[in-house]
Amino acid sequence: MKNVVIQDFEKNYAEILTDFDRYNFQEEWQENTSWQLKLSVSKTDANQFTFDLINFESTVLFDNQEFVIKQMNHKFNGLRQTKEVTAVHIMYTMQYDFQYDVISGKKTISQLLHHIFDKNTQGFTWSTVGTFPSVEQENFGNSNLLDLVNEVLDDYFAVVIADKKHLTFYSKNSYGAKTENTIRYRYNTDEITLDCDTTNLRTEIRGNMSGYFPPVVYRNKEAFERWGLRIATPVDDERYTDENSMKLRLENELQYYPAISCNVIMKLPYELEKGDYVVIVLHELNMNLDVQLVGYNKYPLALARPPELTLSNSKKDMINIQRDIIKTIKKLKKGASK
The missing domain is CATH 2.40.30 (Elongation Factor Tu (Ef-tu); domain 3)
Incomplete structure (x- = not known):
């Protein structure tokens, strides 16, 4: 125990x-x-x-x-x-450290993480897994380390997982294991809430012409054949100065399938690691759905009390949408103070 x-x-x-x-x-x-x-x-x-x-x-x-x-x-x-x-x-104590210096220019995620952590006073270490874009930065720094890490997560479409004070930054397509675990309604759960949304479903997206390369268009072929042409708002971000980085940004940005989030209360103890993918089976809807664990409430010392899971297939689940709102508010306040 x-x-x-x-x-x-x-x-x-x-x-x-x-x-x-x-x-x-x-x-x-x-x-x-x-x-x-x-x-x-x-x-x-x-x-x-x-x-x-x-x-x-x-x-x-x-x-x-x-x-x-x-x-x-x-x-x-x-x-x-x-x-x-x-x-x-303990990872959130990084907010008590501050990086006064700023850097600018086209930067990889590793260059920014070096800037954040090379002189940190609390013993944090880091590593990266996956492929990330390069992004043009302007005056990156002059903030506490937690705020800077959150900027990195947003700009590079990354997920951070902590093991004590070691932080691993994953790209979205390298994060989470495909498991054989199944969540089956009326078998290992009697309570599933599904939120389905096609409001932001798009099949094609265009990246801006920044002057460094011609406009880039990403179309998901399978979604286009299923749903037809649905054009997303172009990504107009001059920080992307090479074509490959813009392509990665577009693939991460485009929501080319219905966004579904699930809240599940399990009947039995259920082992699942952060970011793992499982299949939710709902015979009532003829549904076999691949979803990723994005949140949980566990009761690890009470075997009779199974976990409550939050799973999603959305490019931007509600957690990230809330963080984007907070980020936008901070930017508006910063602009107003100038």
């Missing part, structure tokens, strides 16, 4: 947590957005020392990962004390 260990901020003590609410111990993850633990502990004779270690900026060690307590609700009810905490993954 997995243990939960509490470590004080100074790292003088690390003790296994006992006598707490294991059933509601929760792990939440959303792709490129959040990764955190939630737990509730009442003070007893059996856990009083470890209970006192639970404080702001203390660490929760679980499943070979490290999470830092950022939110704590400390309740007093008679002689009973209870702490309800939220601890975020």
